[in-house]
Amino acid sequence: MKYLGIPLEKPKVAFFGFTGCEGCQLQIANKEETLADLLGAVEVMSFRLISSDKDDGYDIAFVEGSITTEGEVERLKKIRAQAKILVAIGACACLGGVNNLRSRFPLDETIQEVYGNHVIESGPVRKLSEVVTVDYELPGCPISKAEFEWLVRHVIVGVIPQLPQYPVCVECKQRIKTCVFDMGIMCMGPVTRAGCNAICPSNHMGCWGCRGAVDEANFESFIEILRERGFAEREIAERANFFNAFSGVDVIPQLEG
Numbered sequence: 603m604k605y606l607g608i609p610l611e612k613p614k615v616a617f618f619g620f621t622g623c624e625g626c627q628l629q630i631a632n633k634e635e636t637l638a639d640l641l642g643a644v645e646v647m648s649f650r651l652i653s654s655d656k657d658d659g660y661d662i663a664f665v666e667g668s669i670t671t672e673g674e675v676e677r678l679k680k681i682r683a684q685a686k687i688l689v690a691i692g693a694c695a696c697l698g699g700v701n702n703l704r705s706r707f708p709l710d711e712t713i714q715e716v717y718g719n720h721v722i723e724s725g726p727v728r729k730l731s732e733v734v735t736v737d738y739e740l741p742g743c744p745i746s747k748a749e750f751e752w753l754v755r756h757v758i759v760g761v762i763p764q765l766p767q768y769p770v771c772v773e774c775k776q777r778i779k780t781c782v783f784d785m786g787i788m789c790m791g792p793v794t795r796a797g798c799n800a801i802c803p804s805n806h807m808g809c810w811g812c813r814g815a816v817d818e819a820n821f822e823s824f825i826e827i828l829r830e831r832g833f834a835e836r837e838i839a840e841r842a843n844f845f846n847a848f849s850g851v852d853v854i855p856q857l858e859g
């Protein structure tokens with residue numbers, strides 16, 4: 603690949619999955635209309651979903667999933683030691699994601715309920731940045747294919763990718779959609795970072811916060827409005843805690859077993 607006649611080196615990239623459903627990696631592998639372009643712009647060293655070849659000589663690591671075992675901690679640290687740039691992809695990697703719900707209940711009881719007497723190793727659910735330094739985060743459950751390609755373009759040319767600094771409501775209004783609150787449905791859009799084109803509210807589902815908290819959100823007023831609208835504490839906790847997007851925000855009711 604050349605730019606102004608100057609040969610550009612293809613960055614060597616690798617994809618890794620930890621605790622998650624692999625839906626984010628599948629988004630990338632499934633986008634057939636641009637997959638060839640992507641493969642032309644980068645050299646894929648390791649990507650289990652598309653090839654059994656593996657090579658540890660990568661510079662950029664895209665990492666999906668949250669960290670739930672000591673084995674995963676060690677594996678992630680090795681990836682971090684190799685990668686010049688580490689990108690967390692998806693809500694599980696950026697926030698802990700839906701897996702965090704397990705940490706909100708007694709671990710022994712949860713394992714017993716799900717696995718019975720089958721012995722499994724499982725510890726606290728952590729987002730990647732709780733274990734290693736993360737250079738960039740690409741949120742969403744799953745990630746958006748278009749946003750992934752936008753991020754790759756930035757990383758290749760060495761420009762810092764800036765996620766939207768405004769809430770989902772902005773994109774929702776751009777689509778001229780009726781607010782789901784007017785239908786009696788809760789929505790985390792006012793406190794959630796945009797970038798998904800308000801896909802859930804546009805389909806009358808209300809936002810669950812999978813892209814994480816937007817900067818400078820007014821949580822106090824937002825929670826107050828939810829209460830005024832008649833939503834119960836448990837209902838607010840279930841939605842606000844679902845992806846662990848708002849952890850550390852003390853006005854948000856917590857979901858406990």
Ligand code: SF4
Binds near residue numbers: 627666692699745
């Ligand atoms: S963020 Fe969502 S789609 Fe991606 S791995 Fe986690 S659960 Fe799956």
Ligand code: SF4
Binds near residue numbers: 775790792
């Ligand atoms: S539906 Fe949700 S995202 Fe859309 S305007 Fe209402 S609160 Fe905001």
Ligand code: SF4
Binds near residue numbers: 794801
């Ligand atoms: S509307 Fe909310 S839950 Fe739905 S994709 Fe966007 S950020 Fe995620």
